[in-house]
Amino acid sequence: MTxxxxxxxxxxQASRALAVASSEAKDAAxxxxxxxxxxxxxxxxxxxxxxxxxxxxxxxxxxVVDRLRLSASRLASMAAGLRGVASLADPxxxxxxxxxxxxxxxxxxxxxxxxxxxxxxxxxxxxTSDAAGLCIKSGNAAFLRGSSAALASNRAIATVLRDxxxxxxxxxxxxxxxxxxxxxxxxxxxxxxxxIDCLIPRGGPSLIQSVLENATVPYVIDGDxxxxxxxxxxxxxxxxxxLLVNGKTQRPSVCNATESLxxxxxxADAFVPRAVEALPGVRLVGDEVARRISPSxxxxxxxxxxxxxxxxxxxxxxxxDLDAAITxxxxxxxxHTEAIVARDLAAAQRFTREVDAAAVxxxxxxxxxxxxxxxxxxxxxxxxxxxxxxxxxxxxELTTTKYVVTGNGQIRG
Amino acid sequence: MTxxxxxxxxxxQASRALAVASSEAKDAAxxxxxxxxxxxxxxxxxxxxxxxxxxxxxxxxxxVVDRLRLSASRLASMAAGLRGVASLADPxxxxxxxxxxxxxxxxxxxxxxxxxxxxxxxxxxxxTSDAAGLCIKSGNAAFLRGSSAALASNRAIATVLRDxxxxxxxxxxxxxxxxxxxxxxxxxxxxxxxxIDCLIPRGGPSLIQSVLENATVPYVIDGDxxxxxxxxxxxxxxxxxxLLVNGKTQRPSVCNATESLxxxxxxADAFVPRAVEALPGVRLVGDEVARRISPSxxxxxxxxxxxxxxxxxxxxxxxxDLDAAITxxxxxxxxHTEAIVARDLAAAQRFTREVDAAAVxxxxxxxxxxxxxxxxxxxxxxxxxxxxxxxxxxxxELTTTKYVVTGNGQIRG
Numbered sequence: 001m002t003x004x005x006x007x008x009x010x011x012x013q014a015s016r017a018l019a020v021a022s023s024e025a026k027d028a029a030x031x032x033x034x035x036x037x038x039x040x041x042x043x044x045x046x047x048x049x050x051x052x053x054x055x056x057x058x059x060x061x062x063x064v065v066d067r068l069r070l071s072a073s074r075l076a077s078m079a080a081g082l083r084g085v086a087s088l089a090d091p092x093x094x095x096x097x098x099x100x101x102x103x104x105x106x107x108x109x110x111x112x113x114x115x116x117x118x119x120x121x122x123x124x125x126x127x128t129s130d131a132a133g134l135c136i137k138s139g140n141a142a143f144l145r146g147s148s149a150a151l152a153s154n155r156a157i158a159t160v161l162r163d164x165x166x167x168x169x170x171x172x173x174x175x176x177x178x179x180x181x182x183x184x185x186x187x188x189x190x191x192x193x194x195x196i197d198c199l200i201p202r203g204g205p206s207l208i209q210s211v212l213e214n215a216t217v218p219y220v221i222d223g224d225x226x227x228x229x230x231x232x233x234x235x236x237x238x239x240x241x242x243l244l245v246n247g248k249t250q251r252p253s254v255c256n257a258t259e260s261l262x263x264x265x266x267x268a269d270a271f272v273p274r275a276v277e278a279l280p281g282v283r284l285v286g287d288e289v290a291r292r293i294s295p296s297x298x299x300x301x302x303x304x305x306x307x308x309x310x311x312x313x314x315x316x317x318x319x320x321d322l323d324a325a326i327t328x329x330x331x332x333x334x335x336h337t338e339a340i341v342a343r344d345l346a347a348a349q350r351f352t353r354e355v356d357a358a359a360v361x362x363x364x365x366x367x368x369x370x371x372x373x374x375x376x377x378x379x380x381x382x383x384x385x386x387x388x389x390x391x392x393x394x395x396x397e398l399t400t401t402k403y404v405v406t407g408n409g410q411i412r413g
Numbered sequence: 414m415t416x417x418x419x420x421x422x423x424x425x426q427a428s429r430a431l432a433v434a435s436s437e438a439k440d441a442a443x444x445x446x447x448x449x450x451x452x453x454x455x456x457x458x459x460x461x462x463x464x465x466x467x468x469x470x471x472x473x474x475x476x477v478v479d480r481l482r483l484s485a486s487r488l489a490s491m492a493a494g495l496r497g498v499a500s501l502a503d504p505x506x507x508x509x510x511x512x513x514x515x516x517x518x519x520x521x522x523x524x525x526x527x528x529x530x531x532x533x534x535x536x537x538x539x540x541t542s543d544a545a546g547l548c549i550k551s552g553n554a555a556f557l558r559g560s561s562a563a564l565a566s567n568r569a570i571a572t573v574l575r576d577x578x579x580x581x582x583x584x585x586x587x588x589x590x591x592x593x594x595x596x597x598x599x600x601x602x603x604x605x606x607x608x609i610d611c612l613i614p615r616g617g618p619s620l621i622q623s624v625l626e627n628a629t630v631p632y633v634i635d636g637d638x639x640x641x642x643x644x645x646x647x648x649x650x651x652x653x654x655x656l657l658v659n660g661k662t663q664r665p666s667v668c669n670a671t672e673s674l675x676x677x678x679x680x681a682d683a684f685v686p687r688a689v690e691a692l693p694g695v696r697l698v699g700d701e702v703a704r705r706i707s708p709s710x711x712x713x714x715x716x717x718x719x720x721x722x723x724x725x726x727x728x729x730x731x732x733x734d735l736d737a738a739i740t741x742x743x744x745x746x747x748x749h750t751e752a753i754v755a756r757d758l759a760a761a762q763r764f765t766r767e768v769d770a771a772a773v774x775x776x777x778x779x780x781x782x783x784x785x786x787x788x789x790x791x792x793x794x795x796x797x798x799x800x801x802x803x804x805x806x807x808x809x810e811l812t813t814t815k816y817v818v819t820g821n822g823q824i825r826g
Binding site: 213216 | 625649743769774782799814816
């Protein structure tokens, strides 16, 4: 059996070729992979049916099975995703900055691939294709480790994509799938410093926690979103209702959904009852002031303030002033997205300046923190850490830079 | 005794004030600290004398004592350093990118401080002042942990700087010094995820190794420099000699010194003897071809090719062509600085494109990879990692970004 380190070295080797591959070559490889994915749809769906059957026999929950299940239309989306990424601008080679020093040295900061990007993910087999597409377009080899539940699907997809890359003249090891899905291999994977330039986990809190505890490779964390919507005394309350309803209910299961409502006391009497009315089917928990205004709100516990519900639940807090709002948001923020609704410029300025999060919204739904919505074309995740990348991660966030310094014989005195 | 976590929380608290402090306030604080450093020079030098005496009594090597020892002129340099940093442009608030989406959302990517920057360092007490200056200017709190050997000096410097900050109206906890210099505290320090936003180790290989093994906080590594100078067949050999002598001998003990010479065989007969002649006092070790040309070159071992000598030693390799040069450099590069001497444009282009390092030089000394030389005004180190920052790290590299998104009620459909 091929060892993990041998697999990693294959990816490393391929990354050297990818780093200098032209955009044309990479785009052709993505196109070829998309073609083959559709041509071999039957084989992929057959492999997927195995995974689904195994999961159902094992008594997996319906949501788990749903994440696992592919269909002709899901495959078509995956293929379209690869073509979509091919159509985006290539970040590699971009000159980020350039200047000339007094001694004539010309310094350029140039965007280059990271090398080997590792993705560790859970049951969604489409990640195999989506992540590989973004990695290859940005000149990186994709070193992928999915879950055991999706192994047959992932193997089938990886085989097809690798064939596509090879057909277009890129190394097939531009995508290397780890088939050993044991716990021990996950831990080893997270510690392959010689091979992995950046690890991006895609999955729930337990996966993230495992990366935080075990990883010794550099990583970017796509963490929780306990997103607040603060309704200032100066807010347009109609707009605030619209943003609240959109943030809470348009897709409650995602990280940029609104989880907590913070209301300035000057508008609480007017706003809280409207919020309750506008959110039928949403369970509201709140502090005493909110509950005095709208007794249907249940009491919130300390735990509620820090919670990412990912469900039709909303916490409600009434604050005395903007300072208290910022203090509350800062205390419980997960650093993802925080929003203010305000007409007062100074309030908006203070909120955007003092709240420390990947994205701070003024008069817009928290749901906009997203690579597509930001115009990146595609995203590999949303970073909630501060190093390297923060917020939606597109192709640029899968690169690093290199200084190219050109002289004519300069030496240091 | 104050616990490590209490100290960290003080720094965290101070970081919130620093993040929104004006450039004027930060510059005034750095000026006040510089003034006090000179006013209290006697007290600092007295504390330093204790450290020096203790080190000498303990039989420390002369180089160790030299790193530890302060003088009136070293203190003056430290004060000048603080003023120099104050005079640099403030990176905080810089709008790195901005655009408007089709739905009217205005997206700005704004530079903001990291928060708490932790520095773990060895015997140089000037780091206490230099690092604090860079952290404060970039809006971060400095959480510092020096060595036990320099404790009295660091404590005296930190006290003076903290007084200066407070005098100018900034929180004194903008600089927090850890006085527990036990091994256990170092390990705990590297794992304070709740407090530390970025850890930068300043020291030798054993410190770096300890960070790689123990740290769970995000960090930026300032690693080894096994820097190569490749002399292409197309090189101006006079220029190559000048760059070689400068890279190897101008300051052999630093990370951007040239450690290895790689020569194209077409110019080896002409160049290698000139290199030997130009480097009196330098021990040369080389491969068989180099030794046939210049028998005074000693045989190199496999270990030599990967070695950062930091001394008057140079390894010499003769290669068959550009491909072999790139392969050799890639294999043994520490990812710091690699240089080519060439007149041929295609050779220079291939080298800069294919060699994966923080800086790639064309016809310039490897010694130029440096914050001052790049025009950053000051540097906190030179990153040899790919995530977050790569190459010389100035004030900008001590920041992250935040997306500020402004709308007028946009919701997602």
